[in-house]
Amino acid sequence: MATAKTAKAEEVKKTTGLEEIHPMEDLLRMDRMPHIWCPSCGIGLAVTAFTAALEKAGLDPNMVSIVSGIGCTGRVAGYVKLDSFHTTHGRPIAFATGIKVGNPKLKVVVFSGDGDLIAIGGNHFIHAARRNIDMLVICVNNFIYAMTGGQVAPTTPLTAFATTSPYGCVEPPFNIPYIADSSGAVYVARWTALHIRRLTKSITEALQKTGFSVVEVISPCAMYYGRTNRLGDGLDLMRFYHDNVEIRHGEDTKNLDIGFQTKIVCGTFVNRDRPSYMERYNEWAAKAKGATK
Amino acid sequence: MKADPKGVLTGSHTLLGNHACAEGALAAGCRFLGIYPIVPALEVSQRYLERAPALDATFIQMEDEVSVLAAVLGASWTGKRAMTVTSGPGMSLMMEHLGLGVMLETPCVIVDVQMTGPGLGIPTRPAQGDIMQSRWGSHGDYEVIAFAPSSPQEMFDYTVKAFNMAERYRTPVAVMADEYVAHLEETVTIPPADQIVIEPRRYYNGPPGKYLPFKRDKDMVPPMVDIGQGYRFHVTGLTHDDRGYPIMFEECQEYNVHPLVRKIRDYADTIVEVQEARTEDAAIIVVSYGSTTRAALKAVEQARASGVKVGSLKLVTVWPFPEKRVAELAKQAKAFVVPEMNFGQIVNEVERCSYGEANVFFVPHGDKGVENTDDILAAINRAAHESAVKDGVIEGV
Numbered sequence: 001m002a003t004a005k006t007a008k009a010e011e012v013k014k015t016t017g018l019e020e021i022h023p024m025e026d027l028l029r030m031d032r033m034p035h036i037w038c039p040s041c042g043i044g045l046a047v048t049a050f051t052a053a054l055e056k057a058g059l060d061p062n063m064v065s066i067v068s069g070i071g072c073t074g075r076v077a078g079y080v081k082l083d084s085f086h087t088t089h090g091r092p093i094a095f096a097t098g099i100k101v102g103n104p105k106l107k108v109v110v111f112s113g114d115g116d117l118i119a120i121g122g123n124h125f126i127h128a129a130r131r132n133i134d135m136l137v138i139c140v141n142n143f144i145y146a147m148t149g150g151q152v153a154p155t156t157p158l159t160a161f162a163t164t165s166p167y168g169c170v171e172p173p174f175n176i177p178y179i180a181d182s183s184g185a186v187y188v189a190r191w192t193a194l195h196i197r198r199l200t201k202s203i204t205e206a207l208q209k210t211g212f213s214v215v216e217v218i219s220p221c222a223m224y225y226g227r228t229n230r231l232g233d234g235l236d237l238m239r240f241y242h243d244n245v246e247i248r249h250g251e252d253t254k255n256l257d258i259g260f261q262t263k264i265v266c267g268t269f270v271n272r273d274r275p276s277y278m279e280r281y282n283e284w285a286a287k288a289k290g291a292t293k
Numbered sequence: 294m295k296a297d298p299k300g301v302l303t304g305s306h307t308l309l310g311n312h313a314c315a316e317g318a319l320a321a322g323c324r325f326l327g328i329y330p331i332v333p334a335l336e337v338s339q340r341y342l343e344r345a346p347a348l349d350a351t352f353i354q355m356e357d358e359v360s361v362l363a364a365v366l367g368a369s370w371t372g373k374r375a376m377t378v379t380s381g382p383g384m385s386l387m388m389e390h391l392g393l394g395v396m397l398e399t400p401c402v403i404v405d406v407q408m409t410g411p412g413l414g415i416p417t418r419p420a421q422g423d424i425m426q427s428r429w430g431s432h433g434d435y436e437v438i439a440f441a442p443s444s445p446q447e448m449f450d451y452t453v454k455a456f457n458m459a460e461r462y463r464t465p466v467a468v469m470a471d472e473y474v475a476h477l478e479e480t481v482t483i484p485p486a487d488q489i490v491i492e493p494r495r496y497y498n499g500p501p502g503k504y505l506p507f508k509r510d511k512d513m514v515p516p517m518v519d520i521g522q523g524y525r526f527h528v529t530g531l532t533h534d535d536r537g538y539p540i541m542f543e544e545c546q547e548y549n550v551h552p553l554v555r556k557i558r559d560y561a562d563t564i565v566e567v568q569e570a571r572t573e574d575a576a577i578i579v580v581s582y583g584s585t586t587r588a589a590l591k592a593v594e595q596a597r598a599s600g601v602k603v604g605s606l607k608l609v610t611v612w613p614f615p616e617k618r619v620a621e622l623a624k625q626a627k628a629f630v631v632p633e634m635n636f637g638q639i640v641n642e643v644e645r646c647s648y649g650e651a652n653v654f655f656v657p658h659g660d661k662g663v664e665n666t667d668d669i670l671a672a673i674n675r676a677a678h679e680s681a682v683k684d685g686v687i688e689g690v
Contacts, residue, residue: 098367
């Protein structure tokens with residue numbers, strides 16, 4: 001595969017005089033392309049926003065570690081050229097907590113999906129927010145478990161169809177920014193995969209915060225969510241975001257529920273400061289060290 | 294490599310088994326402890342926390358035992374020697390990340406202060422019911438290394454050994470203690486730091502971009518790097534190649550998983566450790582581990598006093614199981630007596646490895662707690678009698 005790529009690059013260079021280099025080549029594992037995501041999936045856009053934000057935030061990529069769980073978004077860690085970990089289902093926040101406490105100089109990013117972070121990993125999510133672990137969580141929400149074949153997720157809107165809700169979803173979904181806010185996150189934002197510029201800005205801001213920051217990315221899943229609910233293809237889903245997103249910065253997070261094909265409120269909802277876990281921990285450790293001397 | 298003297302409390306102390314375990318960890322260089330409260334293991338974290346600030350050692354209490362071991366694995370990749378302590382119900386929850394630790398080949402130590410089970414059991418009473426769980430508890434194929442201490446001194450010694458094995462074989466290692474030995478108070482001698490040998494982590498020193506996280510050395514163990522050193526590596530819990538990239542073919546399953554087994558199985562001779570007493574001329578051998586060994590040794594002495602040729606084989610490592618030694622002894626001896634604080638776990642291994650060459654008598658854990666010397670003695674006498682019957686020394690009963 002590597003030789004085919006080199007041959008192509010050489011051909012491009014010969015005919016155009018240009019080096020064929022992906023603009024994000026330094027931050028992506030080009031030897032793993034093409035990625036596994038379906039055409040029109042929004043995860044790739046979220047990754048693009050993240051890599052752009054990483055450059056904008058001015059962080060040393062060698063000091064940034066990324067952890068993913070399981071699922072479509074769980075594959076992100078495998079494509080980003082940082083110290084990256086593809087861990088168990090629902091546990092990336094717990095794994096990343098160990099990294100942060102193990103070496104507090106590192107910036108830690110968890111990049112995973114709604115099923116991974118909010119269902120099986122829900123407990124870790126709220127406790128990391130409560131502790132205010134210095135960590136950025138990018139949660140791609142496609143309203144469904146896509147990799148396993150379109151099962152109902154804790155974010156599936158009421159009445160929406162999924163392979164395990166053949167008569168329409170009967171469970172009310174979680175409002176992710178509300179959980180993050182009420183559990184103590186210092187930065188909470190939501191964008192769709194269409195709002196790439198605003199999403200990049202939010203991730204940049206979140207990367208510069210000290211504390212538990214959450215950016216929810218609503219992503220089109222044409223293959224399962226779109227198909228099961230007859231919402232059209234990826235372009236139709238993007239068009240829906242275009243027509244139905246309302247940007248309301250600072251909106252009270254309890255007003256951010258998403259219904260089936262209702263308006264989606266996006267924006268930056270929470271941006272506050274409170275001592276992070278390591279700040280409190282170091283304060284305690286310094287005091288205790290003084291006492292034991 | 295020698296131990297960091299800051300962490301070593303050299304001298305002779307009267308220590309609780311759990312406290313000795315914490316001292317062993319600190320002496321071995323453990324600087325990250327992940328905890329979730331559980332009764333029989335509490336004092337390990339208590340002791341560690343008291344000593345942590347002066348040593349710049351860190352800890353975190355997580356929301357459950359699932360996240361504890363996940364955090365321990367994460368911390369290990371930052372270069373910290375990391376440990377967690379738990380008991381039965383917590384051990385059950387840790388099985389998920391025991392498997393991930395094996396697959397990511399992440400060194401760490403899990404101390405299981407065993408209590409009774411199944412379910413909720415009696416959190417304040419000892420048992421040895423998690424021995425098979427420590428070997429087979431996570432799904433898929435793998436090998437583990439596990440130690441079973443029988444005294445506070447061994448809680449110290451075996452915890453140090455466990456850290457060394459974890460680094461040497463780049464794998465999670467278990468210390469299978471129990472409530473009895475954890476809460477026993479005895480004299481523990483901690484040697485000077487320069488007499489404690491510490492296995493250093495094996496690091497890759499080549500240029501960034503060339504590092505392959507699962508490229509095996511001659512001895513099958515791949516060298517590591519820390520997060521933040523600029524290598525920008527990737528590791529996955531999926532079946533993977535040397536680069537740590539997922540490869541979903543059966544050929545890769547063989548390529549990836551077989552070495553996980555072989556890196557321990559092929560080196561079993563150097564890992565396995567047993568302690569023998571009076572086995573040279575023994576016709577009956579008591580096989581024991583953990584705090585059961587205390588009762589077993591007493592029973593052996595009493596039986597010897599009454600003229601029975603009996604010896605003791607104590608398992609320092611329960612995993613890998615000392616297959617070769619048990620097979621040898623099976624040819625020499627007429628019978629094995631296996632006392633355990635459970636209803637039959639290691640006894641099956643003894644039976645398997647004796648290849649029908651010796652009778653195996655099991656002494657199950659009844660209602661007498663750990664102190665079942667009388668039961669062991671009765672089993673030794675029965676084994677002696679039945680062997681004699683078989684040999685025609687005594688007429689059939």
